[in-house]
Amino acid sequence: MNNLHIITLGCPKNSVDSEALAGWLDPSRWRLVQDVQQADVVLVNTCGFIQPAVEESIDVILDLERMKEQGAIRSIAVVGCMVNRYGEDLKKEFPSVDYWAEAEKWQALAQAMDLGSRSSGRKLLSSSPWTRYLKVGEGCNTRCSFCTIPSIRGPLKSRSPEDLVQEAVAMVEEGAKELCLVGQDLTVYGLDLKGKPSLPLLLDMLEDALPEDLWIRLFYLHPSRVDRALLERVLGSPRIVPWLDVPVQHVDDRILRAMNRPPVEAHIRELFKIGREMYPDFAFRTTLMVGFPGETEESFQSLLDFVEDVRFDRLGAFTYCAEEGTPAALMEDQVPQEIKDGRYAELMELQQEISLSRQRSFVGKVMDVLVEDVDEEDGTRWGRSFRDAPEIDGLVAISDAEGVTPGQIVKVSISDASEYDLFGEILR
Incomplete structure (x- = not known):
């Protein structure tokens, strides 16, 4: 053996x-x-x-x-x-x-x-069978000037919706309570199969096949292709959590054009405003890049103003890296690392304040929480609400939860908040 x-x-x-x-x-x-x-x-x-x-x-x-x-x-x-x-x-x-x-x-x-002669499908490697990832395809056609993905993974290759539904059903039978849909860009899923993006079709097929108490979470949505119809689709579903991962990268039009991305600031501002009008607790996550070639103090300030106005629930950021083989690596006006690091710190300090404000708005509310872990010392249960993606977002600490085991979804009355985590008691 x-x-x-x-x-x-x-x-x-x-x-x-x-x-x-x-x-x-x-x-x-x-x-x-x-x-x-x-x-x-x-x-x-x-x-x-x-x-x-x-x-x-x-x-x-x-x-x-x-x-x-x-x-x-x-x-x-x-x-x-x-x-x-x-x-x-x-x-x-x-x-x-x-x-x-x-x-x-x-x-x-x-x-x-000499591993074996045939595949038996996916084999669970995580100790958390209740949260699983469903990869809808591979590759990307967008070709952002800073990104290596198309050269590494090739063009878009969507998996058939029938295969995805079959795999999703199998994961639920293995104990999944949450399915996270991932791809290089979820919004163009199916373009290569059906000649047009087909994410709504896939969601319909998944919802028809899966239990109503399952959580479905959508990652990696290109901002230019997220629209009101998708927001309404999410809010109209008993399974799709009102949390969307929309990597904006930047909002300055000149920087976005250099990134080979369409200008989206006005669209995103309006879209997120509509989402919060539909449902004030709608959780939006984004990823931003600081220090892209040619980013001036003015363009960085426009990014800070945008973050201040939109008030993302969750925000990840990284400093630009000049990746070998990408058009951006050859651009003039590369930003010194010291300046990039300073801008990153300033952005994350601002987001920390915004995150704490959004977190505090949930104090006094009751939330469904998927329990993931038990602190053996004090018995505290740790889990995630609809606002918290696995591994990258915050957690909910649950007290007075004796008998609750990982994998259960329980109702929690929120009593306190920090910048990233919530604290509450189980609602019996």
């Missing part, structure tokens, strides 16, 4: 890939282990999107090489986005790696490693 440990780096889409890869394992010859110290073979599913992710992946490979030299593990496999991007160079740099595979080339890898 061979013991295999899988390390997944990067975004939730990589987690889906790791589960698909694990489905190739022949259980009569391969056993998945949670501890790398128990492994004979270690497989690392890499991220190659931006330089910090590449550096993290390389650090992991270096650690595995040392383990192999010491005899702690027998073999190393490196797969995923970083191999797509730097494959031949990596093979020269790391000759002790035994197996290489580009993202989604799992059948060839399974044959090379």
Whole structure:
């Protein structure tokens, strides 16, 4: 019996890939282990999107090489986005790696490693079976000037809605209480299959097939293609949580044109205003970039003004990285790292104040919370509301919840709030 440990780096889409890869394992010859110290073979599913992710992946490979030299593990496999991007160079740099595979080339890898002869579908790798990711497709046609995804993953390739529904039903049967739909851009799902975006069709098919108490969460929605109809579709559904992830990146028209993205400031302002008029608690998450080439103090201030006005519930940000092979890396007026870091800190300080204000608006309300963990010392249960995406957003701490186990959805009366977390008591 061979013991295999899988390390997944990067975004939730990589987690889906790791589960698909694990489905190739022949259980009569391969056993998945949670501890790398128990492994004979270690497989690392890499991220190659931006330089910090590449550096993290390389650090992991270096650690595995040392383990192999010491005899702690027998073999190393490196797969995923970083191999797509730097494959031949990596093979020269790391000759002790035994197996290489580009993202989604799992059948060839399974044959090379003698994992098994056929896939049994996705295999749960997380200790949280109640929250699962459903990847609707791969690749991207948008080609933002700063982004490496099209060169790594290729053009849009949507999965059939029938396959997605079948996979979703299987995950619910395995205990899923929340399905997070992910892709490079959810709003163009199905364009390559049906000649037009087909996300509403997919949502209809999922809702017809899935139980009413399931949560469906939508990630990675391009701002120019989110409209009132989608907001109404979300609010009219008993399953789709009123939380949308809309990565805006920036609002200055000149910067957006340089990013090869359409100007969206007026559209987004109006859209989010409509959403909050429809439902004041509608949760909006975004991602912003600071320090893109040519970003001046004026254009950065316009970004701060936009964030102040829109008041996102959740906001992630990162400093621009000049990625090799992208048009933006060749642009003039690159912003010094010191200035980028300062702008990042200023943006996040502003968002912290906004987040606390939005959080406090939920004090006194009753919310459904999906319980995820139990603090063994004081018995506090920790979970997430509709406003909290797994791994990236805040949590809800629940007191007086004896007997409540992870995976349950319970009603919680909110009594206090911090910048990112809520606190409350279970409503019996």
